[in-house]
Amino acid sequence: MARVEDIGQQDNWRCWLCDDSVDPAMSVNDDRGPSVDARMTDRKAKKKGKGKSKGSTDLHERLAHRGCNTGKGNIEAVVIWNEQLFTIDPVAIIPTVDRLAAxxxxxxxxxxxxxxxxxxxxxxxxxxxxxxxxxLTLSSDIQEGGGQYLVALRA
Ligand SMILES: [Zn+2]
Known part of the structure; x- marks a missing residue:
């Protein structure tokens, strides 16, 4: 349990995938209970200056609800867009953020x-x-074009 406690504190007891709080007191066998999820990024590739290459991925451990944890079924991690937002052609958030970070x-x-x-x-x-x-520090960069507004972020 010590490891879940550490990762939980690091992530403020919030699930990195669904962004809801995780109850540290809940059983690790419960779908809403805490678990440690693995997150892969390509960050190290940049440090070497060689772009993407095999074996250059960086592994982070993040707090997730047991039910959200991607490790169990090898499901690709997806961050869900807020349904209240009016968006057109939203991109996949995780790979886009990984590119910005890298x-x-x-x-x-x-x-x-x-x-x-x-x-x-x-x-x-x-x-x-x-x-x-x-x-990762980001600033918004919104541009008007063709009667619509392009939402970009700058690292
Ligand atoms: Zn979750």
């Missing part, structure tokens, strides 16, 4: 029908990613 620069996350939707969406993304990838 290479920096600017990544497009979605388009929005109005400027207000774009602002709300960018604020949600920055808040969500601050827990998904602590240590």
């Amino acid at each position: 290479k920096g620069g600017r990544e497009i996350f979605c388009r929005c029908p109005t400027a207000a939707d774009a602002d709300t969406t960018a604020a949600w993304l920055i808040d969500r990613i601050s827990r998904l990838e602590p240590g």
Whole structure:
């Protein structure tokens, strides 16, 4: 249990996948109970300056609900977009954030029908990613084009 306690404190007892709180007192056999999930990133590839290559992935341990844990069924980790947001063509959040963390620069996350939707969406993304990838500082970069608003983030 010591390991779950450590990872739980590191992640403030919040599930890295669904962003809900995890009860440390709940049984580890319960689907809402705590578990340690493995998260792979390509971060080390950049340090070597060689881009993606085999064996260059970085393994992080993150807190997840037992039911959300991707290790059990080898399901690919997916961060769910907030259903309240009006987004068009939203990208897969985890690989996009991994690219930002590894290479920096600017990544497009979605388009929005109005400027207000774009602002709300960018604020949600920055808040969500601050827990998904602590240590990555992002700023929003919203551009109007073709009657829509392109929501991008810059590392
Ligand atoms: Zn969860």
